[in-house]
Amino acid sequence: MNTIVTIGRQFGSGGREIGEMVADHFGIKCYDKELLSRAAKESGFCEEMIQNHDERPTNSFLYNLVMDTYSFGYNSSSFVDMPISHKVFLAQFDTIKKIAKEEPCIIVGRCADYALSDLPNVLNLFIYGDEECKIKRIRERFSDITSNEKAREMMIKKDKQRQSYYNYYSSKKWGRADSYDLCINSSILGIEGTVKLIIQYIEDYEAAKKD
Template sequence: MRKHPVITIGRQCGSDGKAIGQKLAEELGIKCYDKELLSLAAKNSGFSEEVFQSYDEKPTNSLLYSLVMDPRSLSFTNSGYMDVPMDHKLFFSQFETIKQLAEEESCVIIGRCADYALSEYENHISVFITADDDDRIETLKELHHIDDGKAKDLMVRTDKKRSSYYKYYTEKKWGDAKNYDLCINRSAVGVEGAVKIILDFVHAKTAYIKGKNQE
């Protein structure tokens, strides 16, 4: 049994999901993986980090759901799936890296279908962060130094990309509450409030699982 918690965070663009994940990791004294995950996957797979970045959370037109739904049937080496399209090779490599991290350490993982990769892990806590559109636009304006129109366009395009990527690889609806342990509106509680809620949930779920396994 894996005793350490692993928290995955899905997030709307501009919702401060990354900031919440980083603060949560600090509070727990563990690492937070976002873009860092691409470096690890590149190191483990032999593909360049630049290639992972070019495909990062971007769906393609071809569907291989049968392979995605049973990735353990594949070898996660370059020679093991030469006939699989590049985007799927990279997803499988990233998928395996996420699972390896969960085996080795307690951590926070941002995006990249990590909740799906760890769906069978008992001590996995899946979180989705949302926020009101006006708040998200303001966040993006400050972060990227852009006007309202460009911020809104970035928000819509990024959410569409993330939603398509999630559905493409999991056949589930991105942001649907039933796919997560916990959904939080950052606009209602702020970054610090969201972190506190997740911390309380982590402690509650960890204690519940421990008690259940001792019965």
Template structure:
């Protein structure tokens, strides 16, 4: 199956969103960007990769932290030196997402990609969720998170993603109105979720 559509995926932690996006990109034979986006954005912006990783889907509003990190030495562009460091990193990722999307179809996971591409007519935004207990089981079995830590880790990760999305986006993380498609990966499974997204892409491109 070929496509002209760009797919963005926001996901609850432990819902399998990364794997669904990866398999979808493989089936469609298009590029996939999750953690890979950090490397591209760092290279394009001149901000070091370690700085991107420290702010990745974690909103940080501390002005003192930005001063300690010496934003003047980080580059990006001469007109943004007065911005907090977390804003510089977000804007660099934002610009990288738009630049990559302008070159053709691909799959983005997280990092407010749906918001960055809201003016792209060929973009399909997807939100992947699953029941709490199913996600706990997944992060214990697949991610090997210890059972005595899994609940704490899951809640923390979801809070980080939600806070990041709500801080930088005009939409609300997890609200059905913010996305074109919301699906329960525990009900559909990984392959079923991929197949459903592909069917929606076909419908969208047939319009």
């Protein structure tokens, strides 16, 4: 496999689990929380700070200022004065680009599709699901979520955060079909069925590129 796969996902859709299973099939790495550890190590920021601002929206500073500062690097005066949320985004942005240059992999969330938009060998996927299935998965995953209503509240909050984060830093719209190469409802085929579909899609994509 020579393709890098990015996965955007609704909370509770199983996107992370699906990414890990696809990665296992191809014998490559899947980066989710692991990306945070590496971004912390390479940027010099503490991991707790990066985790606290991971995929969280921001209302301060303009998008253009963020990208201008990115081009200047970490030592610029503009970077020093930048809000922590922007510094975390840039650290992750940098790490995603480095990871993609090393080897084929799967990267979950963190605007990875946007960070890698200049590369030719990237497939961008979005995983969503039916509310009932997502609530069930959330309750199975989090033992302290004791009702469907609490699971729904958590789901809505997380998706709003991801949407705001993606729409702020990216030039595309989170969850909208034309932002991705393939959008899949994981509730229809289930986790394993969705994994099989993605594997077939990747294999067909790579075969088509060879023709």
